[in-house]
Amino acid sequence: MKLKLKNTPEQVELIKALGSRNAAVSREANEAFAAFIGPVVSKVLNEAGTSSAIYADSEFDQDDNPSYPLDLYYNTDKGFISVWQQNMAGGLPSSDAHVPVQELKVMTYRLDSAVHLHKKYARKARLDVVSKAVERMAQEVLIKQERNAWSVIMKGLAEAASLNGRSSTASTSGALRHVLTSNQDGATSKFVLQDLNDLMVRMKRVNVGFAGGTPADYNARGLTDLWVSPEVKAQVRAFAYNAIRTDAAADAANAQNMPDAARMAIWGAAGMESIYGVGIHELIELGKSQRYNALFETFFDTVGVAATNLAGGNSLSDFATATNEVMVGLDLGRDAFIRPVARDADTGGTFIALPDDQWYATRSEKAGFYGSLEEGRLLLDGRAVCGLVLA
Secondary structure (H helix, E strand, C coil), X not given: CCCXXXXXXXXXXXXXXXXXXXXXXXXXXXXXXXXXXXXXXXXXXHHHCCHHHCCEEEEEECCCCCEEEHHHCCCCCCCCEEEEECCCCXXXXXXXXXXXXXXXXXXXXXXXXXXXXXXXXXXXXXXXXXXXXXXXXXXXXXXXXXXHHHHHHHHHHHHHCCECCCCCCEXXXXXXXXXXXXXXXXXXXXXXXXXXXXXXXXXXXXXXXXXXXXXXXXXXCCCCEEEECHHHXXXXXXXXXXXXXXXXXXXXXXXXXXXXXXXXXXXXXXXXXXXXXXXXXXCCCCCCCCHHHHHHHHHHHHHCCCCECCCCCCCCCCCCCCCCEEEEEECCCCCCEEEEEEECCCCCCCCEEEEXXXXXXXXXXXXXXXXXXXXXXXXXXHHHEEEEEEC
């Protein structure tokens, strides 16, 4: 993420006023600059994070209590449903069971950050220093947003590992559990096309219509995006020059044989952004012993139910972040991922920036800003998540 203030006469004058030793001038400039950076930071937050491509914003008035009518989202033939949501920033996402279907009150929380800089940089019109301060504010909020957003996804995925596709009860047979294991075993376990193909079939079976048959919008019900580690993405790139698997562990289930045209497409694009119409996205936090992988281990161990075997796949009685890694599949064709966010009554924006009055004392020779937003994270339908574990 990089923010850069334009070097215009108006902005230079405003920055210089921030460093004024005249308290009235400095305070007025602080308020004007805070009002200016609020929409800028809000736009950056909506575009920079990975979760912004997953969650749909649902704005509500500040100080209001947002809610959702769950009967519009679910087939309720089993009598109750589960919704995963973050109850507090940095907390453990929870699964709420509702009997019968009712209006869900959404829990929201505040994410904030504060920065300050020495007034001498403002008096010198150092736009680069001021830009870095605003950039730091946006980065701190973005980190908190990403952690909370992916916590809900990983919690939903871990619990969906033990759910039947049309029920919120644990399945003893695991016929339609959402998390599958890879076709390969051991330390050399790799992602192969058969894994993706099996995962696509499983998602189709999970995403049935309300009557148990083919949904009316069948083209939008299924796996649309797969989030993987850089190591798995490297394996996808390797399809270009290692298209046919010939090692001792090769068999009918995991052998790869791609057409030359497909291999050349991967080679020419320095990788592959989609396979079978499923978008492939890298996530640094995924991979062995990485942040989100360890998060999945924590949630998965809490559930205490093993992931399903693929036909001819491997058993998985436990998940260890040091030896296993999870790939996260999502169906973004469903309105399942919601981000309720408060809208400021005065500005209409979602990120509020204000002058930090603790630096108003003349002797401090500093100027500061405080920014915050109020949001929540919801996964309204567990059928929108699936996963593949390289065991």
